[in-house]
Amino acid sequence: MESQPDYLDILKWAYREYQDEIVYACSFGVEGIVLIDLISKVNKKAKITFLDTGLHFPETYELIKKVKNRYPSLQINMVKPKNSLEDQVKWYGDELWKHNPNLCCHMRKVVPLQEALAGAKAWISGLRREQSPTRSKTEYINKDEKFQKIKICPLIHWSSEDIMTYIQLNKLPYNPLHDKGYPSIGCAPCTKPVSNPKDLRAGRWAGLAKTECGLHES
Template structure:
């Protein structure tokens, strides 16, 4: 069945799901995705608040699902703490910590110190995009926590998307969820989450490139603050 729904055999015949049900179609989309792709799908998680919701939903569908975390080497300690908490809460999940080929010292020697300041796009390429491409290579599809309300660039995201960057099918179950609904779910199910969310960080990435949000209407305004950069490149064509 998955042969009908790959990047190479892309069509617009993916099923639609009821966006008004209890999980706004997320659980149905995940069930369909795992039924279709089996072991050929992986969730790439940053372990932000959307990721915590997705992990809980995924665990209801496939207890031993595979998850990859892009361990750039410059994450907040609180991010590693929540990963440990998730491992304890969901011990059957297979969580892979994917590191870049270059250590921070090797990167500094080759490109200069604090590359995230001088060439942030190159830094993301080395520490995020290339590692994710390597991680996704064996799979037909991957899951992402994108929501339509997060930013203008994500407003047209569908449950199933043709990912031109990684040549995969990208599954986005949370497209219809609001920020309030994400938090309501976390509190209802008493899920662990990154404590930086309580300190003004709605969106959390690498420590050098993440600050508290300065615009309450833009949850990602603390990412690469003071620059024109708005995405790490994982979700750009």
């Protein structure tokens, strides 16, 4: 029987196929840390994009500094929205994320990623099938209708235990909030700790009928 590709095969293929026209959009969660380490073994000068909404936890920004020091040759780009938080307040009022979170995510994450991917043919994501029902059918290689790119997801078969084992074995830095009940970490106002560790996305937009920021919806 023909063997199936693994995560490193997928990454090697992706960088061979797309070369400089591929970007890794990293949120710097635990999956992100694993992927950064794996990518550094395949392409030491890979392009990494972080969507800096201006609303992330201090722990997230501190982690990014550590990662930059550990992998100095990676091209880690902090992408900010064109509209400042002050502009957002002026146009839409205080705390837009409370009364229209979809608009807030669109302005501060979706549009900046569209711009960051403008010159790319493909992008890499750390999606895993176990994370949520909406991600359960994710493939290694996906046609991304939203951004009109190819989306590559090398970690689809990894479990949370696999992720943490890899981090511990390789002594990688990671966000300390993961040890405080935050399995998924996004913007600070919209991320809460969870009581059920099996519901990995429950802390994102808690109490709202929303589980995705819009980056991974077709």
